[in-house]
Amino acid sequence: MNVKKIAGCRLFNGHILKHSNSELAYKSLYCMTAKHAQCRRFLFSQTYGSCPDFILPNTMLADEQIKEKMVANKG
Numbered sequence: 913m914n915v916k917k918i919a920g921c922r923l924f925n926g927h928i929l930k931h932s933n934s935e936l937a938y939k940s941l942y943c944m945t946a947k948h949a950q951c952r953r954f955l956f957s958q959t960y961g962s963c964p965d966f967i968l969p970n971t972m973l974a975d976e977q978i979k980e981k982m983v984a985n986k987g
Contacts (some may be wrong), residue, residue: 917954918943921963928965942969 918924924943929935942951949955951969956978964982967973973981 917948917957921953922965923953923968928968938969 921943922928923935924939926935929938942948942954952971952973953963953967953969956967956975957963959975964978964985966981966985967978971978
C-alpha cells in the first residue's frame with residue numbers, strides 16, 4: 913500500500929465517487945492491497961505527477977488517450 917499516494921488520491925478520499933459502494937469496492941480491491949501497483953490512477957500519477965478525476969483504478973485507456981481526453985475536457 914502506498915500511503916503517500918492514498919493521502920492525496922481524490923478517489924480514496926471521497927471526492928470522485930462520493931462514498932458509494934463503487935468507491936468502497938475500489939478501495940478494497942486496489943487501495944488496501946498489493947494490487948495498488950496495478951491501479952491505473954497510481955500508474956498514471958507515477959508518470960505524470962497527478963491523475964484526472966475521470967480515471968478509475970481499472971481504466972483501460974492508454975496514456976495518450978487519457979491525455980487527449982484531458983485536453984478535450986479543458987476546451
